[in-house]
Amino acid sequence: MSDFFHRVYAVVRNIPEGKVCSYGAIARFLGSGKSARVVGYAMNASHLLDVPAHRVVNRNGLLTGKHHFDGNTLMQDLLAEEGIEVSDNQIIDLQKHFWDPSDFLNPSDFEFVTPYIPQDRKT
Numbered sequence: 001m002s003d004f005f006h007r008v009y010a011v012v013r014n015i016p017e018g019k020v021c022s023y024g025a026i027a028r029f030l031g032s033g034k035s036a037r038v039v040g041y042a043m044n045a046s047h048l049l050d051v052p053a054h055r056v057v058n059r060n061g062l063l064t065g066k067h068h069f070d071g072n073t074l075m076q077d078l079l080a081e082e083g084i085e086v087s088d089n090q091i092i093d094l095q096k097h098f099w100d101p102s103d104f105l106n107p108s109d110f111e112f113v114t115p116y117i118p119q120d121r122k123t
Contacts, residue, residue, distance in 0.1 A: 001045065001115070004032070008042040010113045011101050015055040018082045019099035020091060022059045029101040030110060044068045054078040055099075061091035 007030055015021050023036040023043070032038070036059075043053045043065050054075045058064045066075040066089065076086045085092040 003113070004030070004035070004038065005042040005045065006113045006115045007110050008039050009046060009049060009051045010110055011105065012043075012046075012051050012053065012056060014101065014105060015052060015099050018084060018097065020055050020057050020061070020079070020084065020094070020097050021099050021101065022057060024059050025100050025102070026056065029105065029107060031107065040065065052078075055082075057091060057094075061094035063089045063091075 008026055011026050011029060012021070023039040024033070026039045027033055027035040039056070043051075043056050046053045047068065053065060054069070056065065063075050063079075063086065066072075069075045069078075071077075076089070079086055079091070084097050091097055
Protein backbone atom coordinates (compact mmCIF):
# COMPACT_ATOMS: atom_id res chain seq x y z
CA MET A 1 0.00 0.00 0.00
CA SER A 2 1.37 3.41 -0.95
CA ASP A 3 2.42 6.17 1.40
CA PHE A 4 -0.22 8.37 -0.25
CA PHE A 5 -2.94 5.86 0.69
CA HIS A 6 -1.78 5.91 4.33
CA ARG A 7 -1.86 9.72 4.31
CA VAL A 8 -5.39 9.63 2.90
CA TYR A 9 -6.49 7.20 5.62
CA ALA A 10 -4.97 9.43 8.31
CA VAL A 11 -7.00 12.40 7.04
CA VAL A 12 -10.22 10.38 6.72
CA ARG A 13 -9.89 9.14 10.30
CA ASN A 14 -10.18 12.80 11.34
CA ILE A 15 -13.53 13.41 9.65
CA PRO A 16 -15.97 13.87 12.52
CA GLU A 17 -19.10 11.79 12.88
CA GLY A 18 -21.96 13.53 11.09
CA LYS A 19 -19.65 15.19 8.56
CA VAL A 20 -18.46 14.26 5.06
CA CYS A 21 -15.54 15.27 2.90
CA SER A 22 -14.89 15.00 -0.83
CA TYR A 23 -12.19 13.08 -2.63
CA GLY A 24 -10.94 16.36 -4.11
CA ALA A 25 -10.77 18.21 -0.78
CA ILE A 26 -8.63 15.41 0.65
CA ALA A 27 -6.36 15.42 -2.41
CA ARG A 28 -5.94 19.22 -2.26
CA PHE A 29 -5.21 19.08 1.47
CA LEU A 30 -2.46 16.54 0.82
CA GLY A 31 -0.93 18.80 -1.84
CA SER A 32 -2.04 16.67 -4.76
CA GLY A 33 -5.08 18.52 -6.05
CA LYS A 34 -5.42 16.51 -9.25
CA SER A 35 -5.46 13.17 -7.41
CA ALA A 36 -9.11 12.95 -6.36
CA ARG A 37 -9.41 9.68 -8.25
CA VAL A 38 -6.43 8.23 -6.36
CA VAL A 39 -8.17 9.18 -3.10
CA GLY A 40 -11.12 7.14 -4.42
CA TYR A 41 -8.82 4.20 -5.08
CA ALA A 42 -7.56 4.49 -1.50
CA MET A 43 -11.13 4.44 -0.19
CA ASN A 44 -11.90 1.35 -2.27
CA ALA A 45 -8.92 -0.40 -0.70
CA SER A 46 -9.70 0.67 2.88
CA HIS A 47 -12.43 -1.75 3.91
CA LEU A 48 -10.24 -4.04 5.98
CA LEU A 49 -8.84 -1.06 7.86
CA ASP A 50 -10.41 1.16 10.50
CA VAL A 51 -11.27 3.97 8.07
CA PRO A 52 -14.70 5.66 7.97
CA ALA A 53 -14.81 5.53 4.16
CA HIS A 54 -18.58 6.17 4.19
CA ARG A 55 -17.77 9.81 5.06
CA VAL A 56 -16.06 10.43 1.71
CA VAL A 57 -18.28 11.44 -1.21
CA ASN A 58 -17.82 13.20 -4.51
CA ARG A 59 -17.82 16.99 -4.82
CA ASN A 60 -21.59 17.04 -5.40
CA GLY A 61 -22.34 14.86 -2.39
CA LEU A 62 -23.04 11.74 -4.43
CA LEU A 63 -22.34 8.38 -2.80
CA THR A 64 -20.07 7.28 -5.63
CA GLY A 65 -18.27 4.75 -3.42
CA LYS A 66 -21.44 2.94 -2.32
CA HIS A 67 -20.77 -0.06 -4.56
CA HIS A 68 -17.67 -0.88 -2.52
CA PHE A 69 -19.70 -1.48 0.65
CA ASP A 70 -21.47 -4.69 1.58
CA GLY A 71 -25.12 -4.46 0.67
CA ASN A 72 -26.81 -1.92 -1.53
CA THR A 73 -27.48 0.71 1.11
CA LEU A 74 -24.76 0.28 3.75
CA MET A 75 -22.99 3.57 2.96
CA GLN A 76 -26.29 5.46 3.13
CA ASP A 77 -27.30 3.59 6.30
CA LEU A 78 -24.03 4.49 8.03
CA LEU A 79 -24.45 8.15 7.10
CA ALA A 80 -28.07 8.11 8.29
CA GLU A 81 -26.93 6.72 11.67
CA GLU A 82 -24.76 9.83 11.94
CA GLY A 83 -27.65 12.18 11.15
CA ILE A 84 -26.88 12.77 7.48
CA GLU A 85 -29.91 12.59 5.21
CA VAL A 86 -29.44 11.05 1.78
CA SER A 87 -31.93 11.00 -1.10
CA ASP A 88 -31.31 9.37 -4.48
CA ASN A 89 -27.73 8.55 -3.41
CA GLN A 90 -26.94 12.22 -2.71
CA ILE A 91 -26.34 14.06 0.57
CA ILE A 92 -29.12 16.49 1.39
CA ASP A 93 -27.65 19.89 2.36
CA LEU A 94 -24.06 19.00 1.57
CA GLN A 95 -22.85 22.43 2.68
CA LYS A 96 -24.19 21.81 6.20
CA HIS A 97 -22.38 18.48 6.51
CA PHE A 98 -19.20 19.26 4.57
CA TRP A 99 -15.93 19.11 6.47
CA ASP A 100 -12.83 20.55 4.80
CA PRO A 101 -9.57 19.23 6.26
CA SER A 102 -7.85 22.51 5.36
CA ASP A 103 -10.03 24.28 7.92
CA PHE A 104 -9.14 21.94 10.79
CA LEU A 105 -5.85 20.12 10.15
CA ASN A 106 -2.23 21.09 9.57
CA PRO A 107 -0.87 19.61 6.31
CA SER A 108 2.61 19.24 7.78
CA ASP A 109 1.19 16.71 10.25
CA PHE A 110 0.40 14.45 7.27
CA GLU A 111 3.67 14.59 5.33
CA PHE A 112 4.94 11.39 6.91
CA VAL A 113 2.41 8.98 8.33
CA THR A 114 3.17 5.72 10.06
CA PRO A 115 1.15 2.97 8.37
CA TYR A 116 -1.86 1.95 10.43
CA ILE A 117 -2.02 -1.72 11.37
CA PRO A 118 -5.32 -2.91 12.86
CA GLN A 119 -5.00 -4.44 16.31
CA ASP A 120 -6.06 -7.89 15.13
CA ARG A 121 -3.33 -7.88 12.47
CA LYS A 122 -0.36 -6.95 14.64
CA THR A 123 2.10 -9.76 15.16
